Amino acid sequence: MGKLTANEVKAALGKPGTYQDGDGLILKVDRRGGAAWRLRIQHQGKRSDIGLGSAKLVSLASARAKAAEARKAIREDGRDLLAEKRKTKAAAVTFREAALALHKAREHQWASSKHGSQWLATLETYAFPTLGKKPVGDITAGDIIAAIAEVWTAKPETGR
Structure with missing residues (x-):
């Protein structure tokens, strides 16, 4: 090494x-x-790279220290650093924020502006009251079922 x-x-x-x-x-x-x-690692038979920071901000010594820390966490503690990073990112975004971002990203794909508005209104009415403030990473299948159970039986097309 080194x-x-x-x-x-x-x-x-x-x-x-x-x-x-x-x-x-x-x-x-x-x-x-x-x-x-970058640190190339292998966790549970899968190879991937972990970013350790910009080389203009992180010195060689710091990069080596971060790499050693990450290797120890993976080998000795059995942690999945990439999954932890994804979970942290997902916890920072609420369901409402994610849905609004998706709506905006797909603006040009809606059949009409009315269709896009209806999609958002449906979420406002049925999903946002229970799921809106929850971090995306914390939402379970049970949460989704609870949010749409009532509309699913009353209005199957809307529930879908």
């Missing part, structure tokens, strides 16, 4: 490419000048 030196990292920041430090720690420099530290 193939790169601080001077080599500084020089590499100007040349696009992938630079291996060893033990899974990688410095990736793109053509536009961006550079980031």
Whole structure:
């Protein structure tokens, strides 16, 4: 481990490419000048990369320390760091925020503006009262069933 030196990292920041430090720690420099530290890991037989930060903000020593910490968490504690990161992101977004963002992203796909408005009104009426303030990552199948159970039987098309 520790193939790169601080001077080599500084020089590499100007040349696009992938630079291996060893033990899974990688410095990736793109053509536009961006550079980031990545850690290649394997958890439950699946290989993936974890971002450790910008190489312009995180020094080689800090990247090595972060990498060692992450490897320890995976090997000794059996943690899935990527799943934890996804869960943290999902916890930061409520169902209402996610639904409104989806509605806006699909604005051009609605059959008509009326259809898009109806979709949003249906969520306002039936889903937002129970699910609106809940973080997306905390919503379970039971929550969804409870939210639509009444409308499902009364208005199957709307429930769908």
